[in-house]
Amino acid sequence: MNETSPILLVGVGTAGAAMAHGVMRAFAGDMRCLVADTDASSARPSAPFLLLGGDRLAGHGSGGDVVQARLAAEDSLKNIDEHLEGVRFAVVVAALGGGTGGGATVEIAKRIEDRGVPTLVFATLPFSFEGDERSRRARGVTSMIDEAASATIFIPLDKLVGDTDNMDEAMRRASGALASAVSLFWRLLEKPGYIRLDAERMRRIVSRAGxxxxxxxxxxxxxxxxxxxxxxxxxxxxxxxxxxxxxxxxxxxxxxxxxxxxxxxxxxxxxxxxxxxxxxxxxxxxxxxxxxxxxxxxxxxxxxxxxxxxEEEKAGESPSRKQRRGRNPLSLGPQGRGRFNNVEPTVWNGQDIDTPTFIRRNVSLDA
Ligand SMILES: Nc1nc2c(ncn2[C@@H]2O[C@H](COP(=O)(O)OP(=O)(O)O)[C@@H](O)[C@H]2O)c(=O)[nH]1
Ligand SMILES: [Mg+2]
Missing domain, CATH: 3.30.1330.20 (Tubulin/FtsZ, C-terminal domain)
Known part of the structure; x- marks a missing residue:
């Protein structure tokens, strides 16, 4: 396990964790990786594991509930910071359609960006054979992930695998294809060549990439x-x-x-x-x-x-999400929903949790 690389891979949710482990196997070299899930069974010895919302969900997963997963991630956000030391560029892999891959990815990407680290999110969209509910759940979070991360790549699983009648095989093929693709990207980042791609070049490429x-x-x-x-x-x-x-x-x-x-x-x-x-x-x-x-x-x-x-970076500005969006997060009025202005509210226990916690709880940040 490489703990000093400036490039970090984060796998979120059950399938996201499996993808991250798959990338590590396919890369077959020293890479820096963190796995985060609400489900304790995603932990493997090959990478540090961060259990999300342990007090809330007791390590049993989010049961497909995006809102619970977001709250669980929110509970555990501060524990991410210790894994970000020296990190200059992050890649998050997740599969949308369940709860954690979608919900927790929003919070985790936001946190990493807020620490000044541009983040690229790779997220799969469910196969059509998985049904409407999963596809609706996935669609419900894509714009939030767009808002949270510098760059996003949503990969429809239907497009990733050729024709097959067998669901299990489709899933296996999709996982294999993704792990090998992301591991090749990692090779570009970590292995020197005549024309080198590294964390600093990737920071420039992904910031504002959309x-x-x-x-x-x-x-x-x-x-x-x-x-x-x-x-x-x-x-x-x-x-x-x-x-x-x-x-x-x-x-x-x-x-x-x-x-x-x-x-x-x-x-x-x-x-x-x-x-x-x-x-x-x-x-x-x-x-x-x-x-x-x-x-x-x-x-x-x-x-x-x-x-x-x-250009902005040259002028001394950080390329992180806040500057990118051109908003000061502390200038939100009491009614403000900030970056979630244009999305359906996520209501939980009668509260709109897209509104930042400090506003919901009337905490003053001016003092
Ligand atoms: N790449 C990959 N995707 C999977 C696999 N199993 C399920 N998925 C996808 O992952 C989505 C989210 O499921 P899951 O990871 O269990 O949910 P979560 O743990 O709540 O994030 C599903 O809707 C599938 O599209 C797998 O083995 N590999
Ligand atoms: Mg799960």
Missing amino acids: RGRFAVVTTQGPDRAAAAVEALTSSPLLSGAMSPVGSVLCGVLAGEDLRLSEVGHIADGVRNAFGRRASFDLATVNDEATFAGRLSVVVMVFESAAGAAA
């Missing part, structure tokens, strides 16, 4: 670069990408045989497909032991340009 899409392809053979571009441009995960696209991140991972012409071909193909006017970041990793003969390409496209936030 909603994004994400796809990974792996190819081999003499035409592997062209095949990768072809596979990316026809990927259902990138199709109908938001327009206009503001920024594109393209990572190329291969062994020692990676040719400059291949990198050029991929960079060109990706720029042509997803917007020549978007800001463009390229990164490479040469790792013979992992990739020998194969080539993987990771693409992320975001709705907003990275440039604006970078």
Whole structure:
């Protein structure tokens, strides 16, 4: 377990925890990870575990209740801080559709951003075979996660796996695909290449990035670069990408045989497909032991340009959520719902819990 990396992976909820453990296995190297769940059975020896709302839910999970999960996360938020020492960029993985992955992710992403750490949330949306209630629950939290995190990537599970009739297999395939995709992204961040991506570059890319899409392809053979571009441009995960696209991140991972012409071909193909006017970041990793003969390409496209936030940062401002939203959280009036102004209220015991606790309890922060 790497406790000094500036890049932290956080798995939230039962499936989110399973995904984080899957990423660690697929990465098969030293990475920094934290798992947070209302359900004590998600704990594994491979990563520190944070039980959310232990007094409230006794480690039994949130029973699919997003509101309970948010309150549980709120109870335990201060315990997250000790895991953020030295962290410069965070990735949260969660599966929406249950209670904890949705509810707790909102609070956890907010807390990490409030500590000045730009956060990218990867969250899956349930398969359609899981039914309307799960999909409604998932849709109910996406805009709150957008508000909480610098950048969000919502991945519909239906698009992630090919045709299968078997639910169990669909879930297994989805987990495998996600773990391998996120572990390749981790390799880009943690393994040096000729064109290096690291925590500082990622901070700039994700701050203000907004909603994004994400796809990974792996190819081999003499035409592997062209095949990768072809596979990316026809990927259902990138199709109908938001327009206009503001920024594109393209990572190329291969062994020692990676040719400059291949990198050029991929960079060109990706720029042509997803917007020549978007800001463009390229990164490479040469790792013979992992990739020998194969080539993987990771693409992320975001709705907003990275440039604006970078300019602000240069001017000495932090790229964290508060500045990004251009609001002073202490200036909310007694009626204010702050960042939750445009979403349905989350009412629990007659209280709108989207309104910050200090306002609900009439605590004065001016003193
Ligand atoms: N990737 C992955 N997703 C899963 C798995 N099992 C369930 N899910 C998804 O995760 C969603 C949330 O379920 P769950 O993690 O149990 O809820 P939570 O613990 O309350 O966050 C479900 O609606 C499914 O779409 C799994 O094994 N792998
Ligand atoms: Mg659970």
